[in-house]
Amino acid sequence: MDQFQRRREQFVTRMGDAVAIFPSAPELVRSNDTGISYRQNSDFYYLTGFDEPQSVLILAPGHPEVRSALFVREADKDKERWSGRRAGVEGAKARTGVDATYPISELADRLNGFLDTAAQLYYPFGVDCELDERMLQRMRTYRTTRARSGAGPVGVLDPATILHEMRLFKSAADVAGMRRAVEISGEGHLAAMRYARPGMHEYEVEAIVEYVFARNGAQSPAYPTIVTSGKNLSIIHYDTNRDPIPNGSLVLVDAGAEVDYYCGDITRTWPISGKFSAEQRELYEIVLAANVKAIELCLPGRTFNQDVSDAAQRVLVEGLIGVGLLAGSADQHLEQETHKRFTIHRIGHWLGADTHDVGSYRDAKGWRPLEPGMVVTIEPGLYIPDEADVPERFRGLSVRIEDDVLITAGDPDVLSASVPKSSHAIEEEIARGRATSQALIA
Structure with missing residues (x-):
């Protein structure tokens, strides 16, 4: 039994007297009749390993003959010449190991045969609008x-209550896949440090990163690559990446590769000149200290959005006080949240098949504790506005440092540890790249 079959069995065991229906992701249009490269819905792929559109998975443990069925596009030589190969009905069965496969054109006629067998329906509204309407009818x-x-069925339940909890805890195979995705993500960041030069535009750094992702086998970036510099540094999710990088500016690169439906998500901030200025280094060391402190606390039993995040926020606030960007006590600022002018966001998020991965952060008791098998990002940041009441030497500076961390039964496992993050190690990496005349594309 492969991992996709095991996942289906686990889901069925938890859902009880019910039938579950999962649609594939729709195909999206970029403009006119030009499409966007297809990316399967993560829940659907998690249960099937099948990445074709116009597909529907049905899990029906109460059905007398077919406990799992997949409806797919039929093979079509003419259409395949234009848009690529299709598994077809027989190929989909061999690939996924479901009990039965049918043409997607037969879904409407066969649907009641599955729905009649269960007291409840698990169905994720919002994935496929056309199927949503059919299910409501x-x-x-x-x-x-x-x-x-x-x-x-007498009612409809959200499969996320089961499936997203399953996805939150990574199996050994999941961890191996995530290591690979984060490793390739790290290679992109290393290349950016080595090959970026003063005078480049943000999009040139983006091109370096994404070239290395593709060269190493990533299917795509896990999210739009962020390369900010100069006046753009304070924009958290800036991905326009069009401006020239100002001389002496910091460059913030937030980029991750997606490999076989696993995502990396790493951020590094470094000086285009190759050397941090005194002011840049002061801010950088504050953020680095918060990053290190938060990672130290990524332990079973600790709460992610309380213990870990609050500890990082305290380090940031104390650092801001130390350099004169805040006055008064850390407790006062944390209580009144005045520091959020500079810190803006909390510590991070779950990571997995989606960059901002699924799974609840809270339950009825409050913030949930970390457990082995979870993967989180740790990404403290400082964003100093270019405003008159800010000390001039810090105006417009921003720093974020993000790592991907696997929670284990022991110490945290930093999956992104191969990418340097101390200021001196970054300077050494940049210098090493500029000391060689070797081209990125050989």
Whole structure:
């Protein structure tokens, strides 16, 4: 049994007397009749390993013959000449190991045969609008017929309550996949440090990063690559990447590779000149200290958005006081949240098949504790506005440092540790790149 079959069995075991239906991601249009490269819905892929559009998975443990079914596009030689190969009905069955596969054109006729077998329906509204409407119509019909027939679900439940908790905890295979994605992400960051030069534009650094991702086998960036410099540094999710990099500016690169539906997410901030100025280094060391402190606390039993994040925020606030950007006590600023002018966001997020991965951060008891198998990002930052009441030497400076961390039964496992982050190690990496005449593309 492969990992996708195991996941389906785990889901079925948890859902009880129900049927679950999962649509694939829709195909998206970029403009007119030009499409966007297809990317499967993460939940659908997690359960099937199948990356074709116009597909629907049904899990029906109460069905007398077919406990798992996949509806897919039929093979079509003419269409495949234009848009690529299709698995077809037989190929999809061999690839996924489901009990049965059918043409997607038969879904409407076969749907009731699965729905009739269960008391509840698990269905994720919002993925496929056309199928959403069809499911609503079916449920309206069951509302009026179930009293007499006794067949069909009485309600609709969100499969995320089960599936997203499963995805939150990474298996050994998941961890191996994530290591690979983060490793390739790190190679992109190293290349940016080595090959970026004064006088470049932000998009040239973006091109370096994404070239290295592709050369190492990534299917795509995990999210739009962020390369900020100069006046753009304080924009958290700036991904326009069009401006020339000002001489002496910091460059903030937030980029990750996606490899086989696993995402990396790393941020490094470094000087285009190759050397941090005194002011840049002061801010950088504050953020680095917060990053290191937060990672130290990524331990089982600690709460991510309380213990870990609050500790990092305290380090940032104390650092801001130390350099004169804040006055007064750390406790006062943390209580009144006045520091958020400079810190803006909390410490990070779950990481997995999606960059901002799924799984709840809280339950009825409050912030949930970290557990082995979770993967988190640790990304403290400082963003100093270019405003008159800010000491002039810090105006417009911003720093963020982000690592990907696996929670284990022991010490935290920093998956992105290969990418230097001390200020001296970064300067050495930049110098090493500029000391060689070797071209990036050989």
